[in-house]
Amino acid sequence: MTVRHLFPPLTLRATGLSWGRGGMALGANVSFSVTAGQCLLLRGPNGGGKTTLLLTLAGIIAPLDGSFAIAGAGEDERVLHYCGHRNAIKPRLTVQENLAFWAEVNGATGSPAKAALDEVGLGHLADLDAGYLSAGQSRRLALARLLVSHRPLWLLDEPTAALDSEGHELVTRLLDRHLDMGGLFIAATHDPITLPDLARMETLVMGQQP
Structure with a gap:
């Protein structure tokens, strides 16, 4: 395709x-x-x-x-998107709430939050507090920010x-x-x-x- x-x-x-x-x-x-x-x-x-x-x-x-x-x-x-080495995750918000926050800040011009989480392999953890994520899962959540807001x-x-x-x-x-x-x-x-x-x-x- x-x-x-x-x-x-x-x-x-x-x-x-x-x-x-x-x-x-x-x-x-x-x-x-x-x-x-x-x-x-x-x-x-x-x-x-x-x-x-x-x-x-x-x-x-x-x-x-x-x-x-x-x-x-x-x-x-x-x-532009700047994605630093720190993941900038709020541990007391759920995985989906974290991504929704960034979509609101940067503009929801890309994939819906649920679709972005599915793509990075976190769809099944959408309702989990982000503080429980492993280091690798936290990095996946940070990468999902690139998908919910289109920037070149x-x-x-x-x-x-x-x-x-x-x-x-x-x-x-x-x-x-x-x-x-x-x-x-x-x-x-x-x-x-x-x-x-x-x-x-x-x-x-x-x-x-x-």
């Missing part, structure tokens, strides 16, 4: 970008671009600046130098963290379909991520700055 393109053709382009925290640069004078249907994997050791780069691209941390922009997006259009750009920090082999296959399937829909993503990951079409993938290897 062919997946129809859902998103406008966007390009995220960084030029001479430097980023860091507390005045310490973790990456300097880096340029790259990611277009619709493509992805960029950030690889490297802990402390190499992968998370800080994602936070910079998400607009949470200001760049130290250089610039980046998303071409093709409307001025007021909400185009995904910024993902360790999307496969705590997941078993079946969970890794789920992530690969979600990412590949997102690209099929005309989306793009940047993912920081220690785990290998391999999509069926290797031509869609580029890697930026990062390391601790001296």
Whole structure:
């Protein structure tokens, strides 16, 4: 079955970008671009600046130098999801209530909550308090946020963290379909991520700055 393109053709382009925290640069004078249907994997050791780069691209941390922009997006259009390494789950809400909360915050423009939970393998736990989920199940719930609100750009920090082999296959399937829909993503990951079409993938290897 062919997946129809859902998103406008966007390009995220960084030029001479430097980023860091507390005045310490973790990456300097880096340029790259990611277009619709493509992805960029950030690889490297802990402390190499992968998370800080994602936070910079998400607009949470200001760049130290250089610039980046998303071409093709409307001025007021909400185009990105940032999914950090922490799952941002409210333990006293049920699994479905957590997802409904995020759909309300980000806009219920994607799959209904029940369908999203079924897709990530949590449909049978919809009425369970989220505090009882395992680490892997919590990660699946965090990923379900990407499905209930359509946004073309995904910024993902360790999307496969705590997941078993079946969970890794789920992530690969979600990412590949997102690209099929005309989306793009940047993912920081220690785990290998391999999509069926290797031509869609580029890697930026990062390391601790001296």
